[in-house]
Amino acid sequence: MVKHRTVGEVMTSDVVQARPDTSFKELARLLTSHHISGLPVVDDDDKVMGVVSQTDLTRRQAAPGRSGSGRGRVMRALRRIVHARPAPGPALTAHGLMTSPAVTVHPEQRVVDAARIMERRRIDRLPVVDEEDRLIGIATRRDLLRVFLRTDEEIHESVAGVVRPHASSHDAGGLHIDVRDGIVTIEGVAGPGIDTTALVRSAWRVDGVVGVVNRLTADR
Numbered sequence: 001m002v003k004h005r006t007v008g009e010v011m012t013s014d015v016v017q018a019r020p021d022t023s024f025k026e027l028a029r030l031l032t033s034h035h036i037s038g039l040p041v042v043d044d045d046d047k048v049m050g051v052v053s054q055t056d057l058t059r060r061q062a063a064p065g066r067s068g069s070g071r072g073r074v075m076r077a078l079r080r081i082v083h084a085r086p087a088p089g090p091a092l093t094a095h096g097l098m099t100s101p102a103v104t105v106h107p108e109q110r111v112v113d114a115a116r117i118m119e120r121r122r123i124d125r126l127p128v129v130d131e132e133d134r135l136i137g138i139a140t141r142r143d144l145l146r147v148f149l150r151t152d153e154e155i156h157e158s159v160a161g162v163v164r165p166h167a168s169s170h171d172a173g174g175l176h177i178d179v180r181d182g183i184v185t186i187e188g189v190a191g192p193g194i195d196t197t198a199l200v201r202s203a204w205r206v207d208g209v210v211g212v213v214n215r216l217t218a219d220r
Helices: 025-032 054-061 072-082 111-121 143-151 154-165 168-172 195-204
Strands: 038-042 047-053 125-129 137-140 175-180 183-190 211-218
Touching: 025 038, 025 054, 038 137, 047 054, 047 125, 111 125, 111 143, 137 143, 154 175, 154 183, 154 195, 183 195, 195 211
Parallel strands: 183 211
Antiparallel strands: 038 047, 125 137, 175 183
């Protein structure tokens, strides 16, 4: 059996977090001091209300004519916020800055599914919650990427393992599996003992696989 990595295995359990009334300046301090790009906002029951990112803060500080770009520009903007004097009037808080509702995952979900959620929703982090929706960790793109850093040899061995249940020993021996940079190519003649649809789907589910090329031909 191929063991799929779960979110719970790769998440960070020690989570930097904020409360709804956490100030704008304190949020900037948390992001810069911990070298992170975002953090969840939780209520008194530790249930996730939303997420505050660097972009949420720097958007408020954006001004025409600012020079620089990318991460360096963002970090400079956050440091200006940390060292600036408090602005007059009501202070901005996490409640007003956060993106809500937050997209969350559960620890038993597969890493590959969490990665697809990130890609589809165009987000860089996923708060991990328990069965009562309380925060227990956070998974970032970097955390999930570790799973996809498997070698081609490791992926090949796993894919070969999922081929066997979908073909007889004779049919499986006629298949050729090649893996390059995480892309799996399956070639050969698919005899009557091979369920090609199920085989390709199983290959897709192997941790580290980023693509599957089906070059199987039907046995006539």
